[in-house]
Amino acid sequence: MADPQPGAVRWIHPDAPAKPAPGAPCNGCGVCCVWQPCPLGVVLSRRRRGACRALRWLHAEGRYVCGALHDPAAVFGWGHRPWARMLSRALRPAIARWIAAGRGCDCDVEVDRLDA
Template identity: 50%
Template sequence: MQTIHLHPLAPAKPTMGAVCNGCGVCCAAEPCPVGVLISRKRRGRCVALVWDEGQNRYWCGMLLEPARYLPINWPWLNRRISRWAQRSIAAGLGCDSDSVVATEHDA
């Protein structure tokens, strides 16, 4: 069993197929294909998982601010990379994480 740590105000993980609510479970458990490239690892928390204090949710940093994770900062390229990342992670198409979430109370 893998233990991940999330912000205490993170929303509960939605059911498979439900709209993403920014719970962060998927990206904290393992990086997606985009995250593998950015994090340079196949297991563990993605380095591009970003907590949004104002909205109390997680976002993919590659969608919001790709230049932060890349060695170059060209605005035209950043916009294209952001769109590519959005398609690659199927952003907005629903939860695809089959992770089982247990709370401290379940332990």
């Protein structure tokens, strides 16, 4: 992943897990999506730099998830319309493929954690 803004600082939830090594399974650290959106995130966020607007923090699980995969109806603004659940279920496999879910960490950004 190319560094879009060398030396830039991005803040991540203090309880987020440490970033895994490239190729290791995703653990929900959020570094990749905080740094820059994936191609789907570019469309959803309407920008190529900065945090993806679809990124969601799950407090109970202590990790980040892609909102487009976890809760498409909310991210796409469908609300609780009757068809939203069915469409969300139908789109999940395509969204997972678009964001490379299950492929392992592909983020090579170096992370410095500030310990309080």
